[in-house]
Amino acid sequence: MNANTPTPHGIHHREGQTVEDIARAPPGERVLKVSQNTQTNKLATSIGFVCEHGEAPLILALGPANVNTAVKAMAIARRKLKEENVDLRLYPTFRETDGAKRFSAILLQTWKEEGNGNIQPEDAEADVSLTCGANSVPSQVAGAIAGKIREGYSVSIRACGAEAVSKTVSAVTFARLFLADTEKNPPESTPLGRVVDISCAPEFRHETVGTAGDERTILMFTIKVIDPREAPMVSMSAEASGGISMERQRRLAEDANAGAANAAVNNGEEVSYCQQCGAVFNRMSANFCSQCGCKRG
Numbered sequence: 495m496n497a498n499t500p501t502p503h504g505i506h507h508r509e510g511q512t513v514e515d516i517a518r519a520p521p522g523e524r525v526l527k528v529s530q531n532t533q534t535n536k537l538a539t540s541i542g543f544v545c546e547h548g549e550a551p552l553i554l555a556l557g558p559a560n561v562n563t564a565v566k567a568m569a570i571a572r573r574k575l576k577e578e579n580v581d582l583r584l585y586p587t588f589r590e591t592d593g594a595k596r597f598s599a600i601l602l603q604t605w606k607e608e609g610n611g612n613i614q615p616e617d618a619e620a621d622v623s624l625t626c627g628a629n630s631v632p633s634q635v636a637g638a639i640a641g642k643i644r645e646g647y648s649v650s651i652r653a654c655g656a657e658a659v660s661k662t663v664s665a666v667t668f669a670r671l672f673l674a675d676t677e678k679n680p681p682e683s684t685p686l687g688r689v690v691d692i693s694c695a696p697e698f699r700h701e702t703v704g705t706a707g708d709e710r711t712i713l714m715f716t717i718k719v720i721d722p723r724e725a726p727m728v729s730m731s732a733e734a735s736g737g738i739s740m741e742r743q744r745r746l747a748e749d750a751n752a753g754a755a756n757a758a759v760n761n762g763e764e765v766s767y768c769q770q771c772g773a774v775f776n777r778m779s780a781n782f783c784s785q786c787g788c789k790r791g
Contacts, residue, residue, distance in 0.1 A: 513544065514543075516551070517543055517544045518547065521549060524548070524549055525551060525553075526540055526544070526551045526552070526553050526554070528553060528555040528556075528561075528563055529560065530559065532560070532563055534563050534566045534567045535567075537563065537564065538567040538568070538570035538574075541567055541568060541571040542571045542575060545571070545580070545582065545604075550603075550604040550606045551604060552602065552604070553604065554602075555600055557660075558656045558661075561660040562655075562656035562659045562660060564602055565602075565663065565696050566659075566696075568582060568602075568696055572696070572697065573697070580607070580608060581606070582604055582605070582607075582695065583604070583694070583695050583718065584602060584663075584693060584694050584695060585603045585604075585605060585670075585693050585726055586600050586601065586602055586603070586663050586666055586670075586694075587600070587601045588600060588601070588667055589601050600664070600667065603726060605693070618716070620647075620650035621648045622642045622647045622650070623649075623650050623652060624639065624649065624650070624651045626651050626652070626653050626665055627653075627654075627655075627661075628655055628657035628658050628661070630661050632661045632664035632668055633665070635651070635661070635668075636664075636665045636666070637669075637672065639665060639666065639669040639692075640669045640672040640679075643692060643719060644673070644684040645684070645685050645686065646685050648717070649717040650714055650716050650717065651665070651666075651694075652699075652712055653712065654710065654713070659696075659713055662713075662715055666692065666715065669692060670691055673689070673691060674691065690721070691720050691724075692718060692719055692720065693725070694716065694718070695716050695718070696713045697714055697716070698711055698712070698713060698714075699711070699712050699714045
């Protein structure tokens, strides 16, 4: 039966219909759902087809493996769209789930940007290159992203493996929240001097590892700074789509930092606190606050 099927998060996924049907669908129903059986190249083709016929799709992905598939498919589709002088950017947001997977459910809102001959070339280098690994804490990586963005630097994030890719997407989502929090970080007090939002775009890179010169493929996320007023919104409201409100996400991040502080004290580590917002610094927190992105004093 060809009918719009509401997901548990309030988004209508056109289950049982073709990609052509999705490409003709109105906003809010241009949704591609990723499952464990989704093939990366086929998803990339679907993303490109939907983009050719209107607005870029919203991609639903639950769990690191599915997020990784979605991001790789986007990187492939992005490479092909660049041939038409169109770039594809990603604006991720969290959506509510139960239990430990609450930060694994992500709404991947993609967005087309006409290049007008000014699309950033492949392999362009950023001022600051961060690495997000399988064991990284997304909120801490987000603090580093937000801190460097506020200082006026361009940023890229390197990720290798499904878990690392998923955590990078989560980190970008947290960083968007940190950058939007003008109460803890008034824009006039930062070198950048204004409120900004960010998007990211994945692309494949090749790097040499080991003394034997073996090569492996990684994903590099380039961060783009934009005016918040220009950021696309998910077609559904946060409540309808299951998105976690900014205030709730802050509370969850604060709980995570409290746990990090207790663990550090129990392990005999030296703990200090951010003077701006009171979040915990320890030896795993690098030089940036994982709550507000401000630099360690």
